[in-house]
Amino acid sequence: MIVFLNGKFLPVEQAHVSVLDRGFIFGDGIYEVIPVYNGKLLRLAQHLDRLKKNLDAIRLNVSMSDGQWEEILNELVLCNAEKSDEEKGNEGAVSQGTVNLGNACVYLQVTRGVAPRDHSLPAEAKATVFAMCNPAVSAAPELSEKGMTAITLEDYRWKNCHIKSISLLPNVLLRQQAVDSGAAEAILIRENVVTEGAASNVFIVQDGTLITPPKGPFLLPGITRDLVLELASENNIACKEQAIKEYELRGADEIWLTSSMKDILPVTSLDGKQISKGKPGPLWHTLNGLLQSFKENNM
Numbered sequence: 560m561i562v563f564l565n566g567k568f569l570p571v572e573q574a575h576v577s578v579l580d581r582g583f584i585f586g587d588g589i590y591e592v593i594p595v596y597n598g599k600l601l602r603l604a605q606h607l608d609r610l611k612k613n614l615d616a617i618r619l620n621v622s623m624s625d626g627q628w629e630e631i632l633n634e635l636v637l638c639n640a641e642k643s644d645e646e647k648g649n650e651g652a653v654s655q656g657t658v659n660l661g662n663a664c665v666y667l668q669v670t671r672g673v674a675p676r677d678h679s680l681p682a683e684a685k686a687t688v689f690a691m692c693n694p695a696v697s698a699a700p701e702l703s704e705k706g707m708t709a710i711t712l713e714d715y716r717w718k719n720c721h722i723k724s725i726s727l728l729p730n731v732l733l734r735q736q737a738v739d740s741g742a743a744e745a746i747l748i749r750e751n752v753v754t755e756g757a758a759s760n761v762f763i764v765q766d767g768t769l770i771t772p773p774k775g776p777f778l779l780p781g782i783t784r785d786l787v788l789e790l791a792s793e794n795n796i797a798c799k800e801q802a803i804k805e806y807e808l809r810g811a812d813e814i815w816l817t818s819s820m821k822d823i824l825p826v827t828s829l830d831g832k833q834i835s836k837g838k839p840g841p842l843w844h845t846l847n848g849l850l851q852s853f854k855e856n857n858m
């Protein structure tokens with residue numbers, strides 16, 4: 560696997576970061592996960608926009624233009640693309656860890672860089688920029704027949720959840736609590752109101768209307784969330800951004816979770832109770848179809 564680190568493309572084994580990096584010491588950094596479909600970064604402009612907002616939010620100055628980010632990330636995808644049979648013949652066996660150029664996942668992380676350990680921001684530190692590209696893990700085929708299970712948990716995270724911070728310990732522990740109880744995701748509730756999943760945004764369907772919580776400090780403004788809203792509006796499907804009370808979640812006709820690498824996942828069991836008769840609902844089929852066509856056309 561070839562990764563990008565501070566201006567260089569190099570094999571992952573040769574990519575090293577100082578133990579004094581504030582990302583390592585404080586979790587002081589932000590990240591993006593960008594899907595690649597048909598060899599092209601999906602919704603790159605939106606991901607870069609969120610990246611810049613996050614850098615501003617944590618007061619980290621990185622002087623890179625959108626064009627420069629795009630160049631690096633495209634190069635990274637190409638470096639990791641599986642070679643064609645013809646190229647393989649010319650150059651011998653393809654190295655391990657290459658990804659099919661079609662579908663992949665780019666992870667980009669920017670931390671505040673190396674500085675003596677001190678909570679306050681260093682006067683001088685050069686941001687550490689790291690990116691890697693991994694094969695996309697496709698959703699299990701039975702998902703569209705059976706859906707997935709989720710549990711609800713109290714959202715005890717901080718009040719800056721709109722920042723895509725690399726400090727993910729609460730999300731990690733919440734997700735693990737779900738996994739320990741046999742569920743795939745935790746849906747988080749703060750003062751009787753749904754915020755989001757441990758690593759996803761939440762939608763419900765109520766009387767034919769799609770509802771997702773409004774953006775704000777308690778949830779990440781997901782790129783897939785926005786895309787789903789956009790596709791719904793374009794196709795005259797009623798949708799609104801409105802707070803979802805816990806009882807509305809429990810009584811929803813359908814529940815979905817969205818994220819860049821998992822698309823739209825239908826929840827068919829919540830806290831052990833069946834949702835939408837234990838099968839992905841009709842509106843999920845419609846929106847999932849629209850999203851898959853959108854991705855297919857990502858040329």
Ligand SMILES: Cc1ncc(COP(=O)(O)O)c(C=O)c1O
Nearest residue numbers: 758759760779781782783818819
């Ligand atoms: C906490 C959280 N909310 C929402 C999302 C979905 O965001 P996106 O659609 O941009 O992947 C993620 C993605 O990992 C996440 O970690």
